[in-house]
Amino acid sequence: MKHAAIFFHYVSQYMKTRLTYRVDMLMEIMSDLLFQAVNLVFILVVFGHTQFLSGWSRDEIIFIYGFFLVPFAIFGAFFNIWDFNERYIVKGEMDRILTRPVHSLFQIILERMELESLFGMITGIAVMVYAGMRLDLSISWYDPFIFILMVIGGAFVYAGIFVMLASISFWSDSRTSIIPMMYNIGNYGRYPVDIYNKVIRFILTWILPFAFVGVYPSAYFLGREDWYVYAFLTPVVGFGFFFLSIFIWNVGVTKYRGAGN
Amino acid sequence: MDQVIQVKDLRKDFKSHSSRPGLKGAFRDLFNRNYSIISAVKDISFEVKQGEMVGYIGENGAGKSTSIKMLTGILTPTDGTVTVNGMNPHKEREKFVSSIGVVFGQRSQLWWDIAVQESFKLLKKVYNVSDEDYEAHMTHVIDSLDIGPLLDKPVRKLSLGQRMRCELAAALLHNPPLLFLDEPTIGLDVLVKLKIRNFLKEINEKYKTTILLTTHDLTDIEALCERVIMLDEGQIIYDGKLANLRSNWGEGKQIEFQFAEEVTKDELSPLMKELDAEWTASERKNVWVANVVNEEHVISEVIGRVVAAHRITDVKIHEISTEEIIRNIYEEGVVDGKIY
């Protein structure tokens, strides 16, 4: 209850400050849209030169991309703590966080949230609907619930990976270029993993399980039955990774060195 | 429970890597680095009773902030035990921090873009403070700190003094029995300092709040603290009454003479024969300072002899300031880890 009250307080404060800088907010939403468009352009240009990507059609690939945008939007709104090292470790803001009686990660998520990213969900669903209509997909009454479960699972995969990366800062405060590259690697989960060789498929499934944010859960909605096992593993992997990341974070907090040493 | 803070053999080591000099050294660092262990705090022990106001002093790098951070649960100790408010700070961090208040002078606890009041509301939720408690306690705090008119302004629009008073109020919002203040008066003007000091005295009397204060401004400590803990190179070199520190180390006065004409040390020295005193030249022209023991007959004797021998335009008698005492202690060093 306490956490929910704090959450809503933060959200209302966030809205207030954001609405005072409306132009910035608009710019951010525009740049998000642009980002989403770029990837779509990539898919469209590629399919200008080929019909199938190892057996997957243009519309199926577009559908996967649309699905991917939804968990990614949730991740972007709440867990996008790529500047954790700079902001909290190097500048010592972590000191302040640790003197408050709420879990440190929860506080940081609230301070760093960017709710405008949630617009990406709309784009994502629109893309899915467009592709789904062209593919003549049928929807059962329980599909929306499965969709929600898959989306949460996917968002947790992303969240888990980025929380783990942020936790590295507790051990080593040197800047790393891992995080920007991680956004690129995240993109590969949007393509059918059977195009990759075993090593990369293994990495995308078990080490950096980005495949659970795109192709695996989408396979369920696209009716690709040979992938159903992976599809239904999505929430399991999501929760597993997320809890693992919180565990690593908690260990990391005890290793925190403080700023200015 | 009488002891609010119990610290035993507390130690904090940091691993630090030194980089080799130059481009060649940097290349070697790429593959193999030199590590060394630096102890920021070396096995310190002390206790603080409820209601005490303790000054925690030391030069930069003496281990002050590292030990404060261990007491507040921010850092995990390498070794030793810390019990604060009956809890182990880093083990039960979230429960523990509800029982303390912390002000970092150089770091804001408030949210930059939003009104002070909104920050308070948020903290009220964070600390689970009921409406009644908040009303009863904060009305008083807001009044005494005189921040009522600031509440609807965003933090970024406040002056440093205004902000600091709000920070203090924020730290006391949940009425903690223990308050940590790290450089709370840094960069503030005298009036604000006085206001803050009076306020701290007041809550100490009213709620028996224990206060641990670190500062570079020793006048804060003189005004507030009976007891000081002094750190140097990670060790406690003095723990006791401020008054004792003064009587052991500050036992003396300085008499400043302004001579009408130029004098030399050779002329002045004979005047001090068989008296426990010494001359030092001041930076100003024709001004000399006699350092003497704090005994009436010596002081009058010195003045009498000097006035008889030379023409004087001005005389001042100074007590040695705490700051000088502390500077002396650091300059003269520490014998066996203790000074007495």
Next chain:
Amino acid sequence: MAKYIEMIRIRFLMMLAYRTNYYSGILIYSINIGAYYFLWSAIYGDKGEIEGLSVIQMTTYIAVAWMARAFYFNNIDREIAQEIKEGKVAVEFIRPYHYLTMKTMQGLGEGIFRLGFFSVPGMIIVSLIFPINFSAALSTWLFFMVSIIFSFIVNTQINLLTGVMTFFFFNNDGLIRAKRVVIDLFSGLLLPISFYPVWAQSVMDFLPFKAISYIPSMIFTDGFSRNEVWDALLFQFVWALILIIPIQVLWIIAKRQLIVQGG
């Protein structure tokens, strides 16, 4: 001049200090290039070539595009924006150097570091795993070297431009992000420009972006004829000159604004 060279050296040393960066970076670039390799193999399927590029040339294109990116890429737009917001730029004005040149030199220091410690070893590792075609002609290598220097210049100029824009917006993050996305797409990093529809290609002829990635990568993969190479280098050179103008204009306006408003 000595002070600028010193700046390059300092940045170089700074980069060297972050060694976790260095190891993880090579690994991640390799995974990245690997994933693209498989993606493109799947796209090619059993087609021999698309738009004049074979699969092997395509893989080479992607590998060299990412490795060259390590050289020209820098974050000075973000750094400038940060320094403007924190009011540090005002201090920079009284220093005895040109702020933007200094930033460029810092970027160059970073770039040289990554080229030597990252791109070259990374490229060797990648070429052991994936089929990559290195040109045997010395001239190709020389043209490529010249071309990536221009890539650095043009990319840095665009970064300076977006960075300095912070003077005119309260918060520039959106613009900086948008710029990054546009560069990824229109520079030819993700896709060779020749893959786009013809109308899109002719639009891009009038924009500077393809000078950043498409031109050096095509030179490296021997995808250009000798005449096209000269044309492309001229294109890069002209844009490097043109971009000086808006940067100088904005900088002068920004300076004036700073003096009037006092930061």
